[in-house]
Amino acid sequence: GRVRVAVRLRPRSAEDLLSDADFADCVELQPELKRLKLRKNNWSSESYKFDEVFTGTASQKRVYEVVAKPVVESVLSGYNGTVMAYGQTGTGKTFTLGRLGKDDASERGIMVRALEDIVANVSLASDTVEISYLQLYMESIQDLLAPEKTNITINEDPKTGEVSLPGAVTVKVQDFDHFVELLQIGEGNRHAANTKLNTESSRSHAILMVYIRRSVPEKVEDDINSQDRKTKSKLPLVRKSKLLIVDLAGSERLDKSGSEGLLLEEAKFINLSLTSLGKCINALAENSPHIPTRDSKLTRLLRDSFGGSARTSLIITIGPSSRHHAETTSTIMFGQRAMKIVNVVKLKEEFDYESLCRKLETQVDHLTAEIDRQQKLRESEKYDLEKRLRDCHDSFNETRKNLVTRSELLEQKNTRLELVIEEALAELNCQKDQNSLLEDKIADLEMSLKQNKVIVFDKYLLWLFFHVLRLYDSS
Numbered sequence: 001g002r003v004r005v006a007v008r009l010r011p012r013s014a015e016d017l018l019s020d021a022d023f024a025d026c027v028e029l030q031p032e033l034k035r036l037k038l039r040k041n042n043w044s045s046e047s048y049k050f051d052e053v054f055t056g057t058a059s060q061k062r063v064y065e066v067v068a069k070p071v072v073e074s075v076l077s078g079y080n081g082t083v084m085a086y087g088q089t090g091t092g093k094t095f096t097l098g099r100l101g102k103d104d105a106s107e108r109g110i111m112v113r114a115l116e117d118i119v120a121n122v123s124l125a126s127d128t129v130e131i132s133y134l135q136l137y138m139e140s141i142q143d144l145l146a147p148e149k150t151n152i153t154i155n156e157d158p159k160t161g162e163v164s165l166p167g168a169v170t171v172k173v174q175d176f177d178h179f180v181e182l183l184q185i186g187e188g189n190r191h192a193a194n195t196k197l198n199t200e201s202s203r204s205h206a207i208l209m210v211y212i213r214r215s216v217p218e219k220v221e222d223d224i225n226s227q228d229r230k231t232k233s234k235l236p237l238v239r240k241s242k243l244l245i246v247d248l249a250g251s252e253r254l255d256k257s258g259s260e261g262l263l264l265e266e267a268k269f270i271n272l273s274l275t276s277l278g279k280c281i282n283a284l285a286e287n288s289p290h291i292p293t294r295d296s297k298l299t300r301l302l303r304d305s306f307g308g309s310a311r312t313s314l315i316i317t318i319g320p321s322s323r324h325h326a327e328t329t330s331t332i333m334f335g336q337r338a339m340k341i342v343n344v345v346k347l348k349e350e351f352d353y354e355s356l357c358r359k360l361e362t363q364v365d366h367l368t369a370e371i372d373r374q375q376k377l378r379e380s381e382k383y384d385l386e387k388r389l390r391d392c393h394d395s396f397n398e399t400r401k402n403l404v405t406r407s408e409l410l411e412q413k414n415t416r417l418e419l420v421i422e423e424a425l426a427e428l429n430c431q432k433d434q435n436s437l438l439e440d441k442i443a444d445l446e447m448s449l450k451q452n453k454v455i456v457f458d459k460y461l462l463w464l465f466f467h468v469l470r471l472y473d474s475s
C-alpha cells in the first residue's frame with residue numbers, strides 16, 4: 001500500500017485575522033476534487049492532489065475516520081501502522097493527534113480515538129495492549145511515562161531489522177480511562193521536560209507506541225515430522241502489531257521561529273531528525289537505492305513506516321496565511337513526495353510460545369501434583385503392606401511358638417503314653433502268663449474232672465449193680 005496523505009487546513013487564527021486582514025489566503029481547497037491550490041502569486045497557482053483534503057470546518061471525528069481508522073483497523077488485524085502529523089508549528093498537529101477532549105468528546109484527537117477503538121475491539125482478557133510514550137529532542141529519547149529515563153537507546157534486530165526500545169517503559173492499558181490518564185501524565189511530563197530544557201514542545205517529536213498482542217483462534221496443523229499422519233498438534237498463534245502515532249516537531253526553519261539565541265550547530269542538531277526524515281522521504285520517492293535511515297533517531301524509529309511493512313497515514317497541517325507561504329509550500333511538497341512511497345504490508349503471525357509455555361507449565365504442574373498424589377498413595381499403601389507384613393510375621397511367630405509348645409506338650413504326652421503302653425504291655429504279658437497258667441490248671445482240672453466222672457460212673461454202676469442185686473435178693 002502507498003502511504004496515504006491527507007492535508008488539513010487550520011481555520012484562521014486570531015493572529016491571522018489581525019495581520020492578514022487585507023490579504024487573501026495562500027491556499028484554496030477543492031475538497032470534492034481532493035485538490036489543493038497553492039497560490040504562487042496573484043496570477044498563478046499550482047494544484048496538488050491528495051488522498052483527502054480537510055477544510056477548517058472538518059470535524060475531529062471525520063479526520064480520525066478518514067486518516068487513522070483504516071490504519072487502526074489494520075493494526076487490529078496484525079499489521080504495523082503509523083499515523084503521523086507533519087507541518088509548521090501552530091498549524092494543528094497536536095490539535096489533530098493529541099487533543100484529550102476531556103470536557104468535550106467531539107474534540108478528541110486521533111490518539112484518544114484510536115485507543116478507544118482498540119480497547120473496544122480487543123478482549124482485554126486474552127489480548128494485551130501496551131503503550132510507550134516518548135519524546136525525541138536533540139537526538140535524545142526521553143520517556144514521557146518515566147521522565148527520569150532520558151537517554152533511551154534504539155535496538156535493531158540484525159536479522160529482522162525490527163526496532164525496539166528496551167529501556168522505555170511499557171504500560172499495560174487496563175481500559176480507556178487508564179489510557180487517557182497515561183496520556184495526561186505523558187503530556188504533563190512533556191511540558192515539565194521542555195520547561196527544564198528551556199524549549200518548546202514544538203521542537204520535540206512526541207511518539208506514542210501502542211503494542212497489540214492478540215491471540216488467533218487455534219489452527220489445527222498436521223505434524224509433518226510425525227510418523228502417524230493422523231496426529232494433529234494444536235499450536236496457539238499470536239499476532240503482534242504496533243501502532244505509532246507521531247506528533248512531529250514544527251517543520252518551520254528555526255531561524256524564522258525566533259531561535260536566534262541558539263548556536264547554528266545546536267539549531268541543526270535540533271532539526272537533524274526532521275531534516276533526515278525529509279531526505280529519506282525524498283530518497284524513497286525517487287526510488288533511490290540508498291535510503292539514509294540510519295542518519296537520525298527519528299528515521300531509525302520510523303524505518304518500518306516509510307518504505308517498510310507498515311500501513312502509514314500522514315496528515316500534513318497547514319495554515320491559511322500568506323505570511324507562511326514558504327513553509328506551507330515546503331509542507332505540501334513533503335506530503336506530495338510521501339504520497340509516492342509504497343510500503344509492503346506484512347502480517348506478523350507467530351506461534352504463541354508464551355501461551356504454549358504457560359499451557360505446558362500448567363500441564364507439568366498438574367502431572368507433578370498427580371505424581372505426588374500417586375507417590376503418597378503408594379507410600380501409604382506401602383506402609384499398609386508393611387504393617388500387614390509385620391502383623392503376619394508376628395502372628396506367624398506366635399503360631400510357631402504355640403505349635404512348638406504344643407508339639408513339646410504332645411511329645412511329653414507321647415512319652416508318657418509310650419510308658420503307659422509299655423507298662424500295659426508288661427501287664428498284658430503278665431496276664432498272658434497267668435492266663436496260660438490258668439489254662440493249664442483248667443486243663444488239669446478238666447482232666448481230673450473227667451477222671452472223677454469215670455470214677456463216679458463206675459461207682460454208680462457198682463451201686464446200680466448192688467441195687468439190682470438187692471432187688472433181686474429181695475425178690
Ligand code: ADP
Nearest residue numbers: 010011056088089090091092093094095096202
Ligand atoms: P501544532 O501542534 O502544529 O504546533 P497546535 O495543535 O498546538 O499546533 O495548534 C495551534 C492552535 O491552533 C491551537 O490553539 C489549536 O487549538 C488551534 N487549532 C489547530 N487546528 C485547529 C482546527 N482544525 N480547528 C480549530 N482550532 C485549531
Ligand code: MG
Nearest residue numbers: 093094201202
Ligand atoms: Mg504541537
